[in-house]
Amino acid sequence: MFEQQEHKKITFIGGGNMARSIIGGLIKRGYPAKLISVTAPTDRTRERMADDFGVNTFEDNAKGANDADVVVLAVKPQLLDVVCERLVADMGGHGDKLYLSIAAGVPLEKLRTYLSGAPRIVRSMPNTPSLLGLGMTGLYAPAGAKNEDKMLCQGLMEAVGKIVWVEEEAGINHVIAAAGSAPAYFFLFMEAIQKEAENMGFDAETARELVQQTALGAAQMVTESTLSFSTLRAQVTSKGGTTAEAIRTFEEGALSELVAKAMRAAVDRADEMAKQF
Numbered sequence: 001m002f003e004q005q006e007h008k009k010i011t012f013i014g015g016g017n018m019a020r021s022i023i024g025g026l027i028k029r030g031y032p033a034k035l036i037s038v039t040a041p042t043d044r045t046r047e048r049m050a051d052d053f054g055v056n057t058f059e060d061n062a063k064g065a066n067d068a069d070v071v072v073l074a075v076k077p078q079l080l081d082v083v084c085e086r087l088v089a090d091m092g093g094h095g096d097k098l099y100l101s102i103a104a105g106v107p108l109e110k111l112r113t114y115l116s117g118a119p120r121i122v123r124s125m126p127n128t129p130s131l132l133g134l135g136m137t138g139l140y141a142p143a144g145a146k147n148e149d150k151m152l153c154q155g156l157m158e159a160v161g162k163i164v165w166v167e168e169e170a171g172i173n174h175v176i177a178a179a180g181s182a183p184a185y186f187f188l189f190m191e192a193i194q195k196e197a198e199n200m201g202f203d204a205e206t207a208r209e210l211v212q213q214t215a216l217g218a219a220q221m222v223t224e225s226t227l228s229f230s231t232l233r234a235q236v237t238s239k240g241g242t243t244a245e246a247i248r249t250f251e252e253g254a255l256s257e258l259v260a261k262a263m264r265a266a267v268d269r270a271d272e273m274a275k276q277f
Ligand SMILES: NC(=O)C1=CN([C@@H]2O[C@H](COP(=O)(O)OP(=O)(O)OC[C@H]3O[C@@H](n4cnc5c(N)ncnc54)[C@H](O)[C@@H]3O)[C@@H](O)[C@H]2O)C=CC1
Pocket: 013, 014, 015, 016, 017, 018, 019, 039, 040, 041, 042, 045, 061, 074, 075, 076, 077, 079, 083, 102, 103, 104, 105, 125, 126, 127, 128, 180, 181
């Protein structure tokens, strides 16, 4: 998978949770650490990146990005304008580099403005399971983007999980709702089950074990089966049994509607961010 990227140097601007997940996933897949650089303002972040993954680190964004082929924009959305403008000013231009943004809610046209008209920009929406090579990333490139650039970004993100291209930029916000933010939904659900298992008398460790092994088993069943989610659910739900009562309780609480509302709230927030940042 890395043939075409063998000589590509990647610099991550920002070394937070998401950059860490992608870098960890790349290293796990055998991407050479010496080709990866990370910039971050704090010593601690840079030290952790160097210690954990053996990548190059820089305090100065432009120094880190100067000889990169691909610059991954991995700072918080609200910092992107300042960070990008400073970056191109310090590099003396956009350098015709390929920029891959992972930021939620910052439209490509705004990125292009912040990056002084850079012609090669791809947007992506990854998620943190990338760290384990189990990421799910949405990618968007504008009409006219070079196929070579698209394939490079695809190859990078495929190295840490699965990818899907969206035709319209708005699709990136739908990927946020269904995948980028979604690990947190599952964690929340697990937190709730663990909490009640503890209320029922299990110690925290046992409660966690009950939840995590069940979540892992369920996710693995979904992955290995061609059956629909609802069929798999039906297989657990004996007529007149315990699961039926639990599911009825979820339905009474309109769980599906609540999930839909939460996903729409994530999209709305991304739309709002697009106006702000
Ligand atoms: N956390 C997640 O699950 C996901 C995050 N994203 C996107 O990834 C981006 C980063 O998010 P997180 O990693 O969660 O945030 P984070 O807060 O963990 O990381 C941001 C990083 O940027 C660094 N930073 C701050 N100012 C900087 C500067 N001037 N120059 C260079 N680096 C600077 C910080 O030190 C920090 O390491 C955001 O745009 C977010 O929308 C996208 C998908 C999923």
